[in-house]
Amino acid sequence: MLIGSKIIHLESVDSTNNYAANLVHQGDYAHGTVILSDDQFLGKGQRGSEWLTKKGENLTCSFIICPDKLSVDDQFYLTCLVALSTVDTLKDYGIDASIKWPNDIYVKQKKIAGILIENFLQGNLIKTSIIGIGLNVNSCPNAFNAICIQDLISETFKPFDILIRLVAKLNNWYPKFYNNSFNVLLTSYNNCLFGVNQLLKFEDDQGTFQGKVQKVTCNGMLEVEVENEIRNYGIKQIIWHFESMT
Numbered sequence: 001m002l003i004g005s006k007i008i009h010l011e012s013v014d015s016t017n018n019y020a021a022n023l024v025h026q027g028d029y030a031h032g033t034v035i036l037s038d039d040q041f042l043g044k045g046q047r048g049s050e051w052l053t054k055k056g057e058n059l060t061c062s063f064i065i066c067p068d069k070l071s072v073d074d075q076f077y078l079t080c081l082v083a084l085s086t087v088d089t090l091k092d093y094g095i096d097a098s099i100k101w102p103n104d105i106y107v108k109q110k111k112i113a114g115i116l117i118e119n120f121l122q123g124n125l126i127k128t129s130i131i132g133i134g135l136n137v138n139s140c141p142n143a144f145n146a147i148c149i150q151d152l153i154s155e156t157f158k159p160f161d162i163l164i165r166l167v168a169k170l171n172n173w174y175p176k177f178y179n180n181s182f183n184v185l186l187t188s189y190n191n192c193l194f195g196v197n198q199l200l201k202f203e204d205d206q207g208t209f210q211g212k213v214q215k216v217t218c219n220g221m222l223e224v225e226v227e228n229e230i231r232n233y234g235i236k237q238i239i240w241h242f243e244s245m246t
């Protein structure tokens, strides 16, 4: 059940998520396997975007996780598991990070890491999950509103060393996930939530508006207060506007 008991370290790959997906398709995988690549030439980001990296400078890795009877309705807790582990990893370096809903990791209003989760379903259950993490360590190739560890502590780090810490944090949090302690995961996630009670600019299908993030609900929706009214948004229903945040 340990995460990271097998680490596949590649020099270069299109995408560690794709590499992991191929292993899953071939049936050639075990829970907890990690794929790390020094370079990634077709890295995938959320919503079809690309994820850029610089050879040897940043962490690009994917974890193959086989949850035990996790319903698709509870998939948000996978996000909690990974986001919290990433925040804790950064804490080891003295970096205070927060989670921008749903799955971006931010420091000082800039993105330091992104998470891409791809699930293989069996009926209503998540049989296997591929959790990809891209963390800016020594450079910020995804330049828009980005920051890296080196910007914050003026030191160069080996992505592999950061991976080892991340693996330890995932193993710390995994029992909460495995034992269905979802309330603990959600409370911890909300304790790290980015932008709470700050007046920020958003957009929904009615146009742009200002609101204050309150929390994330147990079904993974973002609760925003807009002019004394509470609204709940799913992932594709709201866009953050960052120009209002400087």
Ligand code: BTN
Binding pocket: 014, 015, 016, 017, 018, 042, 043, 044, 045, 046, 047, 049, 051, 059, 060, 061, 062, 104, 113, 114, 115, 116, 132, 133, 134, 135
């Ligand atoms: C995002 O858009 O914020 C998600 C970025 C996820 C990037 C990581 S890097 C390792 C893994 N392999 C990929 O192709 N993408 C994820």
